[in-house]
Amino acid sequence: MTNMILTNDSKHVVSIGALKGNTSRNSVSLPSKLLKQYPSISKIKIGQWIKNVHFIQNETLNTVQLTKDILNKCGFNPGMECNLKVEKDTLWLGPLVGLLTSSRYIRKLKEQHPSFRSLEMIKTNRKAKTVLFYFCTNDVNLKENTIEGTSFNELSGKWERRTYPFPDVLYDRGSGRAVFKDKKHVIVRQKISEIPVSKVNAQHYFDKWDLHEKLNQYNEMKPYLPETKLYDTQELKEMLKKYSTIYLKSAIGSMGRRVMRITKDKSYNSSYYRKKLKIKKHYNFDDIHSVVKRFFGGDKIIMQQGIDLFRIDNRNVDMRATVQRNGSGDLVINSIAVRIGVEGSPVTSTRTGSNVLPLNKFLENYGENFSSDVKKRIENFLLQTYRCIENVYGSFGEMGIDFGLDKKGDVYFIESNAKPAKDSLYKSHNKKTIRNAFQNPLEYAKYLAKF
Structure with missing residues (x-):
C-alpha cells in the first residue's frame, strides 16, 4: 500500500x-x-x-x-x-479518465479478453493511479449524466462494470468513421464538449484532405507535403502523366485498410490490401474508376503523389513516429519505428506482414544511404509537424505521424493518426519505451486535470 x-x-x-x-x-x-x-x-x-x-x-x-x-x-x-x-x-x-472506444472493444473486456493495449494501460496506471475506465457511446446515460463504464478491479483481477460520473478527462479512441454512421457518437461528444471535460486529444480523427489543406498553409511544411488532390478521374489522368505512381486514400481511414495504389507503365495497375494483396491490370483507363468506386464506396477520396521511397529488396520503407506530451505537458518523441513492407504491397501497415525495427537499428544497417544529419532532420520534422497540427486543431497528448525518406534522403509527410494503435512500436521497441508510450497519455491526463 x-x-x-x-x-x-x-x-x-x-x-x-x-x-x-x-x-x-x-x-x-x-x-x-x-x-x-x-x-x-x-x-x-x-x-x-x-x-x-x-x-x-x-x-x-x-x-x-x-x-x-x-x-x-x-x-x-x-x-x-x-x-x-x-x-x-x-x-x-481522481482524476477520472474515461477512455471512449467501440462496443466491440467493451464486449471483449467484459468477456475478460483484453487486448495488449488494455493490459499495458492497466500496468502503467498502477504508477499513474488515475481512475481509468473504458466506455462506448451506448454506455452513456445522457439523462442522468452517468456512464456505465468497464474497469479493471485489481483486487478481483477481473474487468467489471461500474457506474461513473462524467470524467475529468476524455481519452477518445473511438472510430472516426463511426461518427458518420451513428448519430449517438455526435450527440455524446457534443454533450461532453458542453461540460468542463479536458481532452487528451483535441479531436479523435483527421480528415486527410482537411489536414493536407491546413498544413499546406504553412510555408515550413510545404517541402514535406506530396502533391495531393481530391479524387477526380480527369485529375487522376493528369497526375498519372506527371507521376508514375499515385496513391488513393479514403479521407477518413487508418491502418492502410482504405488505400489503393495506381501505377502506369504499358497498362494501368491497381493494388490494395484486403486480407491479402490484390493486384489487377487495366488496359483501359475507364476501368480504373469502376475499381475505385467498388473499393471506396461513397468515401471522400484523396489522390497523392507517389513518393519515390527508399526501398530494401524492392520493398517500400516508411516510418511511424509516436510523439506525445508527458506529465509536464512537454513534447517528447517516444519512438520511431521503421516498417519494411511486403514486396508489391502498397501499404506497410503491420497487419500486412511488414518487418519492423527501431530507427537506430535501421540507421546502423542502412545509414550510409543518407546524410549524417538524417536523424536530426527527422526529429525536427516531427516536432514541427506536431506543432503545426496543434496550431490548427488544438492540443494533442499523442499523435502517430507516418512519413518516409525518398532515395535522396528527403523527408515526406504521409499522414497523421490521432489515436496511434502502437502496433509498430510494440513490435520494435523495448519494454521501457512501450511502457512510456502508454504512461504518457495518463500522466498528461493528470496534467490536464491539475492532479
Whole structure:
C-alpha cells in the first residue's frame, strides 16, 4: 500500500476504503493529519460529480473512507489507490479518465479478453493511479449524466462494470468513421464538449484532405507535403502523366485498410490490401474508376503523389513516429519505428506482414544511404509537424505521424493518426519505451486535470 505523502502543495496519493458504522450518507472520513491540514474543506468532487459532505477523521495513514452510496455513484472499489488534491473548499479524488472506444472493444473486456493495449494501460496506471475506465457511446446515460463504464478491479483481477460520473478527462479512441454512421457518437461528444471535460486529444480523427489543406498553409511544411488532390478521374489522368505512381486514400481511414495504389507503365495497375494483396491490370483507363468506386464506396477520396521511397529488396520503407506530451505537458518523441513492407504491397501497415525495427537499428544497417544529419532532420520534422497540427486543431497528448525518406534522403509527410494503435512500436521497441508510450497519455491526463 502506498504511504500518503503530506507536502506543502495540495496533492497526495491515497487508498480508498469503505466507511462503515452509523455514519451519515454525506460523510467522508479522512486521515486525521490530512483533515488537520485542510480544516476548511466542505465538498468532495469526483469527475464531474460534486457534493457537500461532512468530513470526519480516521486514524489510518493514507485511507479516504467513502460511504457505500458514494462508492457506487463514482465507480470506486475499496482498496484502490488514486490521487487526491485540494482546491479551496473542495477535495478532489481522481482524476477520472474515461477512455471512449467501440462496443466491440467493451464486449471483449467484459468477456475478460483484453487486448495488449488494455493490459499495458492497466500496468502503467498502477504508477499513474488515475481512475481509468473504458466506455462506448451506448454506455452513456445522457439523462442522468452517468456512464456505465468497464474497469479493471485489481483486487478481483477481473474487468467489471461500474457506474461513473462524467470524467475529468476524455481519452477518445473511438472510430472516426463511426461518427458518420451513428448519430449517438455526435450527440455524446457534443454533450461532453458542453461540460468542463479536458481532452487528451483535441479531436479523435483527421480528415486527410482537411489536414493536407491546413498544413499546406504553412510555408515550413510545404517541402514535406506530396502533391495531393481530391479524387477526380480527369485529375487522376493528369497526375498519372506527371507521376508514375499515385496513391488513393479514403479521407477518413487508418491502418492502410482504405488505400489503393495506381501505377502506369504499358497498362494501368491497381493494388490494395484486403486480407491479402490484390493486384489487377487495366488496359483501359475507364476501368480504373469502376475499381475505385467498388473499393471506396461513397468515401471522400484523396489522390497523392507517389513518393519515390527508399526501398530494401524492392520493398517500400516508411516510418511511424509516436510523439506525445508527458506529465509536464512537454513534447517528447517516444519512438520511431521503421516498417519494411511486403514486396508489391502498397501499404506497410503491420497487419500486412511488414518487418519492423527501431530507427537506430535501421540507421546502423542502412545509414550510409543518407546524410549524417538524417536523424536530426527527422526529429525536427516531427516536432514541427506536431506543432503545426496543434496550431490548427488544438492540443494533442499523442499523435502517430507516418512519413518516409525518398532515395535522396528527403523527408515526406504521409499522414497523421490521432489515436496511434502502437502496433509498430510494440513490435520494435523495448519494454521501457512501450511502457512510456502508454504512461504518457495518463500522466498528461493528470496534467490536464491539475492532479
